[in-house]
Amino acid sequence: MTLTPQDRTIVEATQAGLPLVTRPFAVVAESLGLSEAELIDRLKQLKAQGVIRRIGAAPNHYRLGMTANGMTVWDVDDAVVDSLGEKVGALPFVTHCYRRPRALPDWPYNLFAMVHGETREEVIAKRVEISSLLGKACRAGDILFSTRILKKTGMRLRGKEG
Known part of the structure; x- marks a missing residue:
């Protein structure tokens, strides 16, 4: 369009x-x-038309006390990654969830889910909950904790050049 x-x-x-x-x-x-x-x-x-997804407030999770942020990454069987990804994305504590291609042999992960919490322990507990949901379809997982914010905006259109 x-x-x-x-x-x-x-x-x-x-x-x-x-x-x-x-x-x-x-x-x-x-x-x-x-x-x-x-x-x-x-x-x-x-x-x-799907051009915009929503109009809503975008709270600053840091100011709300959610200072422990981790991108959980998972190696999920390709046959079920979409259906399991939808379940993970529906969890109330997951803010972003998406499928990405693996970059073998160094990066086996194909499912990503962002989790926020007040402490790292809280984020780790949420990761355990995701792991339980994924079950035997998940071969491996990890968590990448944020250390600083580099950019905090969504996609932006640029004004027309010229």
Whole structure:
């Protein structure tokens, strides 16, 4: 799907977040020369088309006390990795879960699940829960703890060059 110029402008205007005001859509709409209703309707259409996934708050987990963060990595049987990955992704403490290709022989892992906690012990306990869910389909696993933040944003469109 190709974005219309107006759709692209809407995405660019909202991708970094909405203003913290009583009527954020009205403020954004005015800056784009649209009515609030037009902006909301177009955002609903973009969501229905799958162009945007959601509009929501993105809490800073560090400020919420969740300072222990670990990417759990798993070597799961390819025949069941998708179905098990959906179950892992549905766990309330998993914020990101995705399948990636292995890079053999050095990297056997094909399922990744990000877990946050107040302590490393809490994250390790959550990793044990994931391991139990994966069962015998999982041949190996590890956890990579975050040591610092390098980037904390989602994907961003760039303005058109030229």
